Amino acid sequence: MADKIKDAKIIFVVGGPGSGKGTQCERIVAKYGYTHLSSGDLLRAEVASGSDRGKQLQAIMQKGELVPLDTVLDMIKDAMIAKADVSKGFLIDGYPREVKQGEEFEKKIGKPCLLLYVDAKSETMIKRLLKRGETSGRSDDNEETIKKRLDLYYKATEPVIAFYESRGIVKKVDSELPVDEVFVQVSQAIDSLKP
Ligand SMILES: Nc1ncnc2c1ncn2[C@H]1C[C@H](O)[C@@H](COP(=O)(O)OP(=O)(O)O)O1
Numbered sequence: 542m543a544d545k546i547k548d549a550k551i552i553f554v555v556g557g558p559g560s561g562k563g564t565q566c567e568r569i570v571a572k573y574g575y576t577h578l579s580s581g582d583l584l585r586a587e588v589a590s591g592s593d594r595g596k597q598l599q600a601i602m603q604k605g606e607l608v609p610l611d612t613v614l615d616m617i618k619d620a621m622i623a624k625a626d627v628s629k630g631f632l633i634d635g636y637p638r639e640v641k642q643g644e645e646f647e648k649k650i651g652k653p654c655l656l657l658y659v660d661a662k663s664e665t666m667i668k669r670l671l672k673r674g675e676t677s678g679r680s681d682d683n684e685e686t687i688k689k690r691l692d693l694y695y696k697a698t699e700p701v702i703a704f705y706e707s708r709g710i711v712k713k714v715d716s717e718l719p720v721d722e723v724f725v726q727v728s729q730a731i732d733s734l735k736p
């Protein structure tokens with residue numbers, strides 16, 4: 542089972558909150574048939590289930606903090622195994638949030654062939670998140686939590702990008718542009734992957 546996943550293409554999609562990761566992943570799924578796994582969506586599904594674990598997660602996420610590493614990784618791995626037979630590749634959206642998470646992922650699952658860095662300015666991200674918050678129902682899309690999430694992003698997640706730069710697998714896309722134009726850059730990055 543784990544072998545099947547190891548042979549699959551794995552793409553890490555990294556960027557700040559509201560940078561446009563989910564939006565671009567949706568496009569990738571439509572064009573390339575990859576499986577999209579958003580760590581945040583998996584966690585929010587657990588919260589919605591009302592389980593005890595979900596209740597603990599809810600409290601952490603509401604504060605804008607990171608959920609324990611093993612919890613997220615197990616959820617991603619289970620979701621990958623469930624799709625291993627039908628998937629051409631995996632988009633791992635919003636993970637790793639810190640370098641350690643990337644290291645653990647590689648130990649337990651496999652190596653990414655690409656890190657797609659969805660880059661936007663912090664003012665842009667704040668504006669988009671506040672707008673998204675009007676309809677998303679996400680308890681972390683409020684001004685106070687957004688600020689904490691951004692701080693944590695710059696402190697913990699930007700080092701992830703530097704870590705994979707050194708391996709030469711980072712492709713940065715300019716997510717200040719309209720969605721379609723960002724996707725042109727995304728497509729170029731994916732098309733340049735070796736088969
Ligand atoms: N390139 C772009 N231009 C304008 N708005 C964008 C955009 N990419 C995403 N958005 C909008 C859609 C959402 O309401 C909001 C956040 O996007 P998202 O895909 O949910 O971000 P993320 O998954 O990185 O948190 O911004």
Ligand SMILES: [Mg+2]
Pocket residue numbers: 562563579581635
């Ligand atoms: Mg998202």
